Amino acid sequence: MVQFSTARLDASFAALSDATRRGVLEQLGSADASITELAEKFHMTLTGMKKHIGVLEQAGLVTTEKVGRVRTCRLGSRGLEEEAAWIEARRQIWNARFDTLDQVIEALKRKEKVDGGQSE
């Protein structure tokens, strides 16, 4: 399954060593927020909050997305990685089965055509 590298674990611990950054994660746990909103909430400059978000992003704990002039932050999907891998494995099985089933259905359709559309 999913392997966490030491480097990434180090980045996570470093990211979590700061009280503001832990507060930001807690905040994003309840709702997404823009950097501006987070800066206000934690009484910081925009630049200061950007740095914190940068650290959290490096560690994969937060993802950000810029829409227009606003950069929205949300919790990263790391916690979901293992589940995502599991889901993907299921998808691959079903996809393989269904690709094969597609072919079977094509063959059945051809057969019906040949039989003049007479199915049992």
Add this chain to the structure above:
Amino acid sequence: MGDRASNGRTAVERRSELELVVTRTFNGPVRLVFDAWTKPELFKLWWAPKSMGVPLLSCEMDVRTGGSYRITFGHDASDAMAFFGKYLDVSPPSRLVWTNDEGGEEGAVTTVTFEEEEGRTLLVLQELYPSKEALDQSFVGMEDALPEQFEQLDELLITLSASV
């Protein structure tokens, strides 16, 4: 929750702690798709794609409400894995429900619905597990499966087409 994997045409989604939902549209009428799920000779052609790495050894299906099925995978009888259960609901050509009793009390109930739309079939397969742990463990050992080209199937289809 709500985690999802979808590329190509098969979407798989964990809709809740206990539920996995697979959707796919097939380019054929419902009656053909339903046949492919309920006639053993057709079911055998696609249920164990080569990429699973384990061939289908046997397949017995008594497809009617209350009937049972037993499917074995393996290279020979000594390493066979059996999957078996009962059909709780067989309503041609729109609905199939069966139990997965090899999981004992942890076994899921599978519901497949078939819906026709302009000659195509929307298929929704739901696996409902009795507990979160059962769902989490349901896939152990199958992680390595990958889709691939099915040369075997091509040969088979040629045979099928030739036999008409």
